[in-house]
Amino acid sequence: MNLNKLKQLLKNDEGFKLDFKLKLSLELESEKKEFVKDVIAIANTPGGRGYILFGIEDKTRMIVGIEDIPNNIEERIQQIISNRSVPPVPVKFEAKMINHKMIGILTIFKSMQVPHQMLQTGAFYVRRGSTTDKATRHEIANMLQQFGMLSFENVPCRSATLEELDFDLIDKHIGYMGSYKKQDKLVLSTLGIIAADFERGVYYPTYGGLLLFGKNPQNFIPQAVLEIQYASRIVAVTGNISKILEGFEEIIKQIVPISYPKAALIEVVSNAVIHRNYWNSAQFTSVSIKEDYIKVSNPMSYEYREVKEDRIRINPWLYSRLLIIQQKEKDFHFGIGLDKVKELFGTKEAVRIQTNLVEGLFEVCLPGTRTYET
Structure with a gap:
């Protein structure tokens, strides 16, 4: 992602395809679960690519930055998603410096395998405005119809x-x-x-x-x-x-x-x-x-x-x-x-x-x- 695109995203409010996170923390099982829920929800929601930006206060959009990003973070994120979503959501992680702060950017690509499901719970998730929620019965059926499954x-x-x-x-x-x-x-x-x-x-x-x-x-x-x-x-x-x-x-x-x-x-x-x-x-x-x-x-x-x-x-x-x-x-x-x-x-x-x-x-x-x- 180029710097101009990142600056444009930071001007926007959270919404269907954009989420801000203060921290990138994937140590606990509960953190991994919440992370994958958000990824699934953005992938299942209509539109093109979606983004989760780490190191940003969600209310103020203040750039806080993140530290100590592991070298293998993209591989680890993809493994976390693959182990918890069916089918796995296609993503890419990169880090960019802006205002002397490091920002983590997770790009969630437009998927042709919607709907994606949480493996551990069997639930489907979508975005409602800036929040993640379980998909309703007709939303799930609608996604299945769109991709020729029903x-x-x-x-x-x-x-x-x-x-x-x-x-x-x-x-x-x-x-x-x-x-x-x-x-x-x-x-x-x-x-x-x-x-x-x-x-x-x-x-x-x-x-x-x-x-x-x-x-x-x-x-x-x-x-x-x-x-x-x-x-x-x-x-x-x-x-x-x-x-x-x-x-x-x-x-x-x-x-x-x-x-x-x-x-x-x-x-x-x-x-x-x-x-x-x-x-x-x-x-x-x-x-x-x-x-x-x-x-x-x-x-x-x-x-x-x-x-x-x-x-x-x-x-x-x-x-x-x-x-x-x-x-x-x-x-x-x-x-x-x-x-x-x-x-x-x-x-x-x-x-x-x-x-x-x-x-x-x-x-x-x-x-x-x-x-x-x-």
Whole structure:
């Protein structure tokens, strides 16, 4: 790490990816345990590289420095981490002199093996602001999904039966499934709409199947609601994803000016409904419609960011199935992308994208209705 980078880190407050420690002490087992907890938490928290700076007072950011750094300290740190985390977190340790004080810098690299787990306790940790805490159930599931180890959409809903699926709707989009005979069940299972419990000889709808073809998926996925806030009203739109998007389109026809780029708004909401974190059962996807702005917020995945070529897509099974379904409709609008959304508003600056790590939300802010009033 160069000196300018270090100086910049020292100007920042502690947060999700930065921690200050007064001492580097790894003699006692309790010290090693707390050290590895912090390393695991930073590695498991969304974002790029993280850092722990030793020799800094955490409240004042005063540089105190550390003394007597062993020559083999990096090897020792890596051994401590390897013996206590599964899989081991990739790190690098270095020492830098600043203001005549020696600072220890532990770089925690972005890991592609998240989630990391404390071997001795079996716990997973994340950062909440400047503190280390145990990961919640949905945070762990979210991390597993992000790295391809678990997917919400393909998990069988064991509290539901196949009667919860609308087979007329399935037949409309897929064909010949009205009676769902044995061979039809095999096809539906292959498509990911249902899943088999071979030991019991029973089929269950998957959560993805319920979201796309359920009669009332909210009976089993209560978080699958689109909340619309406008004027002094709050409206909850329910049903399967197609019904939710149809309901949203009908509502905005009544409350958004005719000249407003509705296709762009529908695209943003469609992406929010599909790519939201369904492991998070505490939050809805919401649309706040105001004169000054329209904000679409959805519970984000472990990591949801834009890259040059495309966005990381969460729930890809849902996305691909709904894209095929929507292509059959006359008023096809789904899948135009955020770049096209920006074009429809005439300027890229009109669309703002932000992540709220504290609330766990991915937010897209669009121009308000006042801009398009005649």
